[in-house]
Amino acid sequence: MKFFRYLLFSSAFLFGMNSCKKDPKELWKVEIKNPVEKADVADISKEFYDGAVTLATFTQKYPWFQGTVPDEDFAVRRADPEEAAIYKEAISKIDVQKLSSELGTLFSHIMYHFPEFKAPKVYLYSSALQGIMEPIFYQSEENLLFIDVTGFMGNNNPNYKGLEQYFQVSMNPNNILPKVSETFAKYFVQPSVDQQKFIDQLIYEGKLMTLQDAFLPNEPNYLKISYTPAQYEWAAENEANIWNFFVENNLVFSDDVRLKERFIKPGPFSKFYTEIDNDSSPRVGIYTGWQICKKFYQENPDTKLPDFLKMNAQQIFNQSNYKPKN
Template identity: 70%
Template sequence: MMKFFRFLMISAIIVSMMNSCKKEDENPWNIEIKNPVSKVEVTDISKEFYDLNVPLEEFKQKYPWFQGTVPDEDFAKRRADAAEAKIYREAIAKIDAAKLNKELTDLFSHIKFYYPQFKEPKVFLYSSALQGIMEPVFYQPEQQMLFIDVSGFMGENNPTYSGLENYFQKSMNPTNILPKTSQTLAEFFVVKNYDHQKFIDQLVYEGKLMILQDAFLPDFPDYLKINYTQKQYEWAKANEVNIWNYFVENNLVFSDDTRLIDRFIKPGPFSKFYTEIDNESSPQIGIFEGWQICRKFFQENPKTKLQDFLKMNATEIFNQSNYKPKN
């Protein structure tokens, strides 16, 4: 019986070397930003929250939306919680504020290049004390606010994350802040059509989000854009042909089987091909494949405007991509 996958480390290394040797002008998303946004100022809410020298009333007046429906008594107890304050101090110590300011300014400038109507949000750092680490970035476009939970980026294998599945921790490093922020903002620009249940629709939807990652973060490593480790990304690249052949040979591309989302899109330790290779495979491989389909579309249709591309339906993008990966 022919083996389905091989972990081609040599091929992966060659692919990685070839990618690193590409000239910058070969990246279609490298554009000149003539009118960058003003320098982004990041406000650390928790710095004042855990500073008991700041009166509660003063804090509430400054951030009236932060307390929500929590009673004053409970709010005061949280401020004085030594364990919570310790988590915050450890988390914020891992953040390079100057670097983050620069990266966010560059990110917002790229978004504004493609979407001139985009208004850069005010950025707030805070610590949820591990309560919100599964979704550590959230965006409120109406209020023009962006929130980043620093307790979600304390580094994989951090003792604070004890009990949390390792595959979640892989993307909980400080280097993951910018791509996760970009992804959160990208979701605002891509409309998801819930009427379509075919696998190709989900693949291309995820691919559109990844294309926005390319556009918004043109100089960022691909593996970080997709929340992979470098080894996971190299596995996906080395096995791209085998992955696609598996989808085609098993009639999955246009399938309406909703279980495919759990197998190939949702977070997990690996993808579920139901073969002996599963434990070695990269997770969420459907997102990777959707990305490659959309990248191939732009290779075939380089003059297509980003906004027009995002309005196209999945089948149209797939057909025009001529996506047929080969060894």
């Protein structure tokens, strides 16, 4: 792996030894006494494209699905062979029974940490590729979760022609569960209006990833952060170098709004503005915030998640003693 060749690695502040108070891999493995065996999953589009199901029957069963679309236009869409073909291909890639079981496990872990949470009714549907950029939607008022199956047809699927490759990395069937988990993490961690500094953004993203750890303790880390295995490996091997770059360039407590675009928003790579850029993993700010929060929990393993989420960025950073070693 290629490293930041020009950085200095001698600073004791940057590369002090991490304390090992508790194995972070075991921290979130908890005993669920009353698990949700399977989520309640319904495939709306299976009925939508079924000619044997009348429009009146469908709209009566799912009155919110049609929205403001006139009956005539709705009927045309139901009979569109191209739309139906896209749905059939998308749903064929998903093991619905397996997904139902995995979602049940996910909901069980959420309820363990947030007892007030209730397992939502889950609806699979096809947007005919129109909603693939935001394929997961949670309607909290009615506790309904919607999953657009056309958003998970697989990397390099012909239907995704023209879509940037870095988006397609997380558009595989095995990305459904982490993206659902991320959706609920964002429900529990509302962004603060006080997030003016880069460290605030890092810790916000770190909180989201910490919830991913708690909700999906057995899921591979690279899937939680929407990386390829190679991208995760690069970020892990360069963790100290990334942090050193942030510190050396006075970025940690900077209020430069461009840092979010460079290190947090989706892209083909992170923007250090060095020769390393094209080889780097994207969104390394999210990875860094995640590692700070992991270190916080190494130091403070008994902190309850609700209490952790209430803490501000400065508190978490200070109590983490984050000093990644090379």
